[in-house]
C-alpha cells in the first residue's frame with residue numbers, strides 16, 4: 001500500500017472525504033482520498049507510472065500528479081476511512097462511522113422464478129444474507145443457498161438471463177422450507193437469535209419481506225419467523241439520506257454515491273454486496289439507519 005499525492009486543480013463538493021475513481025489503464029480502481037486546501041491524499045495498492053485521470057463526484061475535474069513521496073503540506077491529514085473496494089479487499093483504515101442503533105445489519109436479496117410476463121406463483125431460487133457489523137458495516141459472515149423451485153421447476157431463459165442462475169444451480173438444492181431452516185441455524189450460530197442482539201434485515205425495496213417471502217410461506221403453509229417481519233428498505237433510507245428517491249434501485253444508488261457496481265445486477269449475492277457498499281457509504285457520510293417497514 002503506497003500513498004500518492006495529487007495536487008488539486010479543481011474539486012467539487014464540500015465534503016472533506018470523497019471517493020475518486022482512479023483509471024489506470026487497464027485497471028479501474030476505487031480509492032479514497034482526503035481533501036486538504038491544495039492536495040488530495042490517495043491510498044492505493046500498486047505503483048504509479050501512467051498519466052492519471054480522476055473523476056470527481058460532483059463535477060468532472062482534473063488533477064495533476066505531484067509526488068509519490070510524503071509532502072509536508074499534508075502530513076497532518078487524518079487517515080482515510082474504510083470502504084469495501086471493488087476487489088472486495090479493505091485498505092488499512094480506521095473507520096469513523098456515525099454510531100448506528102443496531103448491532104448487526106442483515107442484508108438480504110431474494111431472486112425468484114420469473115418470465116417476461118408475470119408468473120404465479122413466483123418462487124425463491126436464491127437466498128443470500130450478509131451479516132454486517134452494526135458500526136463498521138464490514139461483512140462478518142455470509143449465508144447463501146440456491147433454492148429448488150417446485151411449481152415452475154424449470155427456469156425460463158428470461159430468468160437465467162436476468163439473474164445468471166442456470167438450471168443446474170437450483171436442481172437438487174434445498175426447498176424453501178429447508179433453506180429457511182438453514183438460515184435459522186446460521187442465525188443461531190451467529191448469535192443473532194440472542195434477544196440482547198439487536199439486528200434488522202435490509203433489502204432493496206419492500207418486495208422481499210413484504211410480498212415474496214410471506215406470499216410463498218403462505219402458499220406452502222409455513223410460518224414466517226418474526227425476524228423477517230421488520231426491515232429497512234434501502235431505497236427509502238437512500239432517499240432520506242440523499243434527498244432523491246432511487247427509482248431504478250441499485251444502479252441509481254451506486255452511481256449516486258460514486259461507487260463501482262460489483263458483480264452482476266440481479267444476482268442475489270452480488271446485489272447484497274452492492275447493498276452493503278451503499279450502506280457503508282451512507283454510514284460513512286453520517287447517515288443512521290432506521291427501520292422502514294414491518295409485517296407485525
Ligand code: AMP
Pocket residue numbers: 109110111112113114115116122162163265266267271
Ligand atoms: P432483484 O432483487 O431486483 O434482482 O429482483 C428480484 C426478483 O424480481 C428477480 O429474481 C425476478 O424474479 C424479479 N425481477 C426483477 N427484475 C425483473 C424484470 N425486469 N422482469 C421480470 N422480473 C424481474
Ligand code: MG
Pocket residue numbers: 109110204208271
Ligand atoms: Mg432485490
Ligand code: MG
Pocket residue numbers: 109110111265266267268271
Ligand atoms: Mg436481486
